[in-house]
Amino acid sequence: MNGRRLTDGQFAWLLMVPGVALFLAIIAYPLVSALVTGFFEQSLVRPGRSFVGLANFADLLGGDFWPVLSNTLVFTLGATIAPFVIGYALALALDAGLPGWLRGVFLFPWVIPGVVVSFLWLWIFNANYGVLNGLLGTQVSWLGDPVTAMVAVIVTKTWASFPWMMVMLLAGLQTMPKELHEAAAVDGAGAVRRFRSVTVPHMRHIAGIAFLLEFIWNFQHFDTIYVLTGGGPAGATKTFAVAVYDTAFKGFDLGHATALGGLWMLLLLVLMVFYLRKENT
Amino acid sequence: MNTLNRRAVLRLAGLSALGAAVAACAPDAAGGGAPKGDAAAKAFGFTSWSLNEEAQKGAVQAVLDAYAARAKVTINPASFPYNEYLNQVTLKLRGGQLTGAVQLDISWLAALAAMGRLKDLGAQAAGGGYTDVALGSGQFGGKQLGLPWTTGSIGLVANTELLKKAGVDGMPATVEEFEAALRKVAKLGGGITPYAAATKAAQLKDILPWMRTFGSPLLEGDTITVGDDASVAAVEWYKKLYDDKLIAPDVDRFDARALFAQGKAAFYDDAIITRGVVASQSPDKSLTEKMAPLARPVLKAGDTPQALLWGHVIVVVDGEGSDAAADFAAYATSDTATVASFFEKVKLPPTTTAGLADPKVSGDTFTADWTEKITKTATANPFWRYAGYAQIEAAIAEQVQAVLVGRSPAKEALAKAAETARPLQK
Numbered sequence: 100m101n102g103r104r105l106t107d108g109q110f111a112w113l114l115m116v117p118g119v120a121l122f123l124a125i126i127a128y129p130l131v132s133a134l135v136t137g138f139f140e141q142s143l144v145r146p147g148r149s150f151v152g153l154a155n156f157a158d159l160l161g162g163d164f165w166p167v168l169s170n171t172l173v174f175t176l177g178a179t180i181a182p183f184v185i186g187y188a189l190a191l192a193l194d195a196g197l198p199g200w201l202r203g204v205f206l207f208p209w210v211i212p213g214v215v216v217s218f219l220w221l222w223i224f225n226a227n228y229g230v231l232n233g234l235l236g237t238q239v240s241w242l243g244d245p246v247t248a249m250v251a252v253i254v255t256k257t258w259a260s261f262p263w264m265m266v267m268l269l270a271g272l273q274t275m276p277k278e279l280h281e282a283a284a285v286d287g288a289g290a291v292r293r294f295r296s297v298t299v300p301h302m303r304h305i306a307g308i309a310f311l312l313e314f315i316w317n318f319q320h321f322d323t324i325y326v327l328t329g330g331g332p333a334g335a336t337k338t339f340a341v342a343v344y345d346t347a348f349k350g351f352d353l354g355h356a357t358a359l360g361g362l363w364m365l366l367l368l369v370l371m372v373f374y375l376r377k378e379n380t
Numbered sequence: 381m382n383t384l385n386r387r388a389v390l391r392l393a394g395l396s397a398l399g400a401a402v403a404a405c406a407p408d409a410a411g412g413g414a415p416k417g418d419a420a421a422k423a424f425g426f427t428s429w430s431l432n433e434e435a436q437k438g439a440v441q442a443v444l445d446a447y448a449a450r451a452k453v454t455i456n457p458a459s460f461p462y463n464e465y466l467n468q469v470t471l472k473l474r475g476g477q478l479t480g481a482v483q484l485d486i487s488w489l490a491a492l493a494a495m496g497r498l499k500d501l502g503a504q505a506a507g508g509g510y511t512d513v514a515l516g517s518g519q520f521g522g523k524q525l526g527l528p529w530t531t532g533s534i535g536l537v538a539n540t541e542l543l544k545k546a547g548v549d550g551m552p553a554t555v556e557e558f559e560a561a562l563r564k565v566a567k568l569g570g571g572i573t574p575y576a577a578a579t580k581a582a583q584l585k586d587i588l589p590w591m592r593t594f595g596s597p598l599l600e601g602d603t604i605t606v607g608d609d610a611s612v613a614a615v616e617w618y619k620k621l622y623d624d625k626l627i628a629p630d631v632d633r634f635d636a637r638a639l640f641a642q643g644k645a646a647f648y649d650d651a652i653i654t655r656g657v658v659a660s661q662s663p664d665k666s667l668t669e670k671m672a673p674l675a676r677p678v679l680k681a682g683d684t685p686q687a688l689l690w691g692h693v694i695v696v697v698d699g700e701g702s703d704a705a706a707d708f709a710a711y712a713t714s715d716t717a718t719v720a721s722f723f724e725k726v727k728l729p730p731t732t733t734a735g736l737a738d739p740k741v742s743g744d745t746f747t748a749d750w751t752e753k754i755t756k757t758a759t760a761n762p763f764w765r766y767a768g769y770a771q772i773e774a775a776i777a778e779q780v781q782a783v784l785v786g787r788s789p790a791k792e793a794l795a796k797a798a799e800t801a802r803p804l805q806k
Contacts (some may be wrong), residue, residue, distance in 0.1 A: 140610070144470060144494045144806075170597065227573065227639060228628035245785055269735030276480055331581050333782035348467045350771045350804075351491075 137358035143351035155358035163342065164362060170249070171338040173318040174324070177253035178260070183310055186264025187258065191298075193265070194272040202269070209262035217326035220255040224327070245335030248328050252336055256323045260316075264309055271305035272298070307377055315370050339363040423454040424701030424708070425480030427469060430692075431459035435660040436653075439725035443712050449713075453704055456480070463582050463632075464772055465492065479697050481705040481712075484526060486691045487764050488578055493520040494767035499696040501527050504706055505750050508714035514616040514731035517760075518693040526693030527713045528731035532652040534688040535585075535754030541648040542572065542668040551674040555593065555617070558677040562626040565646040575647035576636035577618070577627040577783060583636075584777035586649045586760060589686040590614045593679055599762035606776055607794040615783050615790040622784045629784070637661060647674075651690045652750050656726045673750040675757070687758040691731075768804035775800040 105113070137155055141148035171332040190237035193202055208216065223230045241247045275298065283293045324330065330337035330345060337345070343363065347356035426444060430436040444455045460468040466488050472478035472553040473495055484492060492498060505515060511531070515790040518526030523613075536549065546565040552558040562574035580747040591598060594617070595610035605611065621627045631639070637654070641661035650657070650671075659668045675685035694709040696702050712718060719730035720738040729747055730736055741747065763769040779797035782788040789794070 143474060144491055146496070225635075227628055227635060227644075228642075229573075240629030243785065245787065329581065330786045331778070331781060333581075333778060333787045335785075335787075348471065349774060351470070351768065352771075 118346040133357045134361050136353050137361045139354050140165075141353040143347065144310060144355055151354065155354045156357065158360070159359055159362065164359065166334060167337055167339055167342045167359075168336075168366075171318060173252060174320070174338050175314055176258075176338065177249070178256040178317045178320070179310060179314045180314065181253060181257040182261035182264045183259040183306075184264075187268050187306070189261070189265045190268035190272055191294075193269055202266075205265055206262045208258050209260070211259070213259060213322040214326055216259045217255060217323045220251070220323075221327055222256070224251050241317060242328055243332050245332055248332055248336050250365060252324050256317065257322065259323065260313065264313060268302065268306060271284050271302050275301045304377075306373075311370070311374050311377055315367065315374065316366070318367060318370060409655065416740055418432060421701035421704040422452070423456060424705040425456045425458060425478070426481035426482075426705070426708070427460075427472075427478065427480070428460045428463040429459060429465045430483060431457055432461050433657075435657045436726050439722055442725070443718060443722060445709050446718065451704070453708075455708070466678065470495070473697065477749065479700045479705075480702070481709050482565075482695050482697060484693050484695050485531065486526075486528075486531075486689070486693055487769060489518065489520050489526055489693065489695070490764060490769060491767045493523075493525050497698055498525045499698045499702050499706060500524060501696060501706055504710040508618075508710055509732040509734055510714065511731060511733060511736070514691070517689070517691050518695075526695045527709045528549065529692040529694050529713045530728040531691035531731050532729055533758035534589075534649060534651050534690045534754040535750070535758075536647055537640070537650055537654050537673050537675055538672050539628050539640065539643065539646050539670055542568070542643065542670050546646070548756050551672070552677050553675070553683060555679055559617075559621070559626070562621065562646070565626075566624075566626055571644060573628040573631075573639055573645045574626045574647065575621065576631055576639045576648035577621070577624065578632055578636065579627060579629050579781070580632040580635075581774065581777045581781050583632045584780050585761075585773040586730070587614065587618060587791070588773075588776070589676060589688050590618065592686040593676060593683070596680065597762070602805060604798045604805070606801065607791070607798040608781050611794055612790045615780055615794060618780070619783050619790065641667065643667065652747065652755075653726065653728055655746055656728075668746075671746070673746070673753050675753045685754075685757050687754045689755075689758040689760045692728075765803050768806060771804045772801040775804070 136148075138152060139148040139149060164226065169197070188199075189205055189252040191197075193205075211219075221242075226232065226238065228241055232238055239247065241251050252317075276339050279297050279301070280293055281355045283297050288296065319340055320338070321344065324336055324338055324341050325344070328336045330341040339359065342359050345361060346352050350356070382674065391396060428440060430439035430440045433438040441457075444457060447453070448455050466485075469478060469482060469484075469488075470491065474494065482492075500523045501518070502524040504527055505518070514528035514531040516523065517526050517531055518524055520526075542565060543561065546568050548561045548564050552561045563571060578584050581713070588598060591606070591611040591614040594614035596605050596608050596614065598605055598611075599627055618627070622629070628639075633650065636645065637650065637657050637751045640648045640654075641658045643662070643664060655668050655671060658671065659665075662668075676687055678685055694713060696705045696709055713730075714732050714735045715733070716732065716738060719732065719735040720740045722728065723730055723735070723738075723741050723744075727744075727747065729751075730738075730741060735741060761769070761773075763772045766772060775792075778799075779788065779793040783790045785794045787793075
């Protein structure tokens with residue numbers, strides 16, 4: 100070989116080239132292109148576009164943005180807190196000696212694809228021939244009422260995601276030295292006191308990370324809501340993900356859709372900053 | 381330790397770039413790639429929602445198989461559910477990934493035509509023997525962009541057995557009589573929905589013929605009249621039916637068909653396809669004999685019953701395999717033996733004079749009855765002329781749903797719907 104040798108630094112940069120190229124092609128370019136589109140009036144079905152400045156953002160902030168933000172926050176909080184509580188309780192029970200095979204049973208909802216889970220619950224919640232009404236002997240329109248529809252999507256998402264929360268928290272619990280509990284017990288601490296003074300402080304970091312990750316994922320969640328309610332009734336479950344999809348691919352309005360996506364991304368960036376700061380601590 | 385020199389690294393980079401370029405140029409699963417004309421193409425795609433519906437897919441597949449054997453070509457089928465179809469087809473067409481023949485609802489033609497990628501099928505239409513009404517459903521901007529596959533209407537269907545049990549004599553002719561019939565059916569109990577009307581946003585466009593029944597033209601010139609007194613009265617009446625449980629929440633076309641097929645609904649709205657669908661879903665094999673089409677009740681005696689023109693066309697995407705696909709479209713829609721056999725299986729009326737005259741079609745009393753009571757007065761949705769028609773309907777549907785669930789009064793909701801719809805009139 101008679102070519103010039105590369106330094107380690109140059110070689111490292113070359114190794115990064117494919118990754119960077121892919122990043123530029125499939126993330127950076129579409130992202131920048133989408134953000135730019137937010138400043139144009141552009142249709143999915145008509146050729147051409149015209150610059151409208153901040154008009155798309157002004158339209159959204161003057162109307163659709165706020166109910167969508169409110170729905171997204173309600174869904175995100177509900178679909179994060181409920182699986183967190185259930186997952187924590189099950190993790191504690193498993194750590195305390197619940198048979199190990201139950202861990203596999205509890206994981207079952209997590210391995211079912213999200214769309215399949217959503218269709219299962221769609222059938223359960225159907226007002227006219229659903230399982231839930233059959234069991235209760237009622238004829239409630241679970242998905243047709245704004246309040247119960249939101250509860251239904253939160254329940255469905257909770258069922259699908261509590262196992263992940265359980266696994267994360269169980270892993271955290273299993274790193275906790277048993278001696279801490281034993282010492283506290285010797286000092287006369289009961290179960291509740293041991294949970295509050297030993298378990299909670301030990302789990303604070305991992306629980307915080309798990310909660311924040313789940314919150315971020317739910318903030319972007321799409322499939323459960325789209326399958327179950329399509330954002331309805333009357334927009335009552337329309338979150339950012341559904342609104343952007345509807346605006347772009349049903350309304351064919353790329354300008355407003357990307358403007359809404361840009362605002363959504365800004366909010367997600369705030370959450371990302373929280374996450375990164377949490378990780379670094 | 382081995383080290384790489386610059387030449388080796390450049391060689392590696394070159395190979396990687398070549399690999400990436402090859403991957404980027406690889407055709408997609410649907411046989412996409414750069415469109416190019418090919419009169420002698422031996423393969424083309426056919427995209428259809430009917431291939432996704434149990435009641436029809438066998439009959440459609442039989443048409444594909446027969447043509448493939450006859451013309452010695454390969455047809456690559458693709459399908460999406462009806463409610464997602466326009467969206468998927470639009471995206472694929474925009475991305476250059478849709479080729480060949482494509483089944484379309486006649487209401488979607490303007491949206492697809494706006495993209496400027498559909499082939500003019502004037503030559504095929506000229507020799508097809510289609511009726512004028514049918515041909516009109518495939519025309520846009522002075523061009524024949526679709527060949528009509530079936531032309532009919534969407535109207536009301538009744539379960540005569542349930543009506544008889546409820547003590548309803550004869551078919552209701554006015555809105556007042558219709559509501560009275562629903563109240564009688566409601567008294568039957570047993571989980572029966574008197575009228576399985578659409579209440580989910582996806583099919584709430586079914587309220588448009590009711591708005592017309594109450595006297596709203598929907599569109600006058602280019603002025604949207606949704607929000608006028610007549611349309612408000614129609615929505616308030618619909619809300620009354622909803623509150624009184626004469627129509628059920630959470631129902632779209634598919635739920636309505638399921639309810640009707642189970643004998644759990646006395647009325648519902650559907651196209652003439654209803655008989656085939658209900659027959660395939662119902663445990664009661666005699667239910668189709670108890671089904672009867674009825675003219676939509678009018679506000680006052682003497683008014684014209686409202687019904688929505690309905691149908692499917694086959695369009696062809698310009699480019700790869702388009703000539704072969706156009707020949708297939710002509711065969712599927714105008715070959716008399718094919719359309720008569722298709723009718724026999726799925727009860728979709730053909731669109732050619734010869735097809736309609738075939739004894740299998742002309743001798744069918746349900747179809748004759750449907751044509752007389754519903755199709756005869758059917759008219760096109762005035763919003764179909766706009767590429768954004770689906771969004772206009774969605775805007776109206778969302779606001780009607782807001783009224784049904786008690787979020788908005790009808791007047792305010794419809795005013796908002798009209799305001800949202802106005803910029804979409806292009």
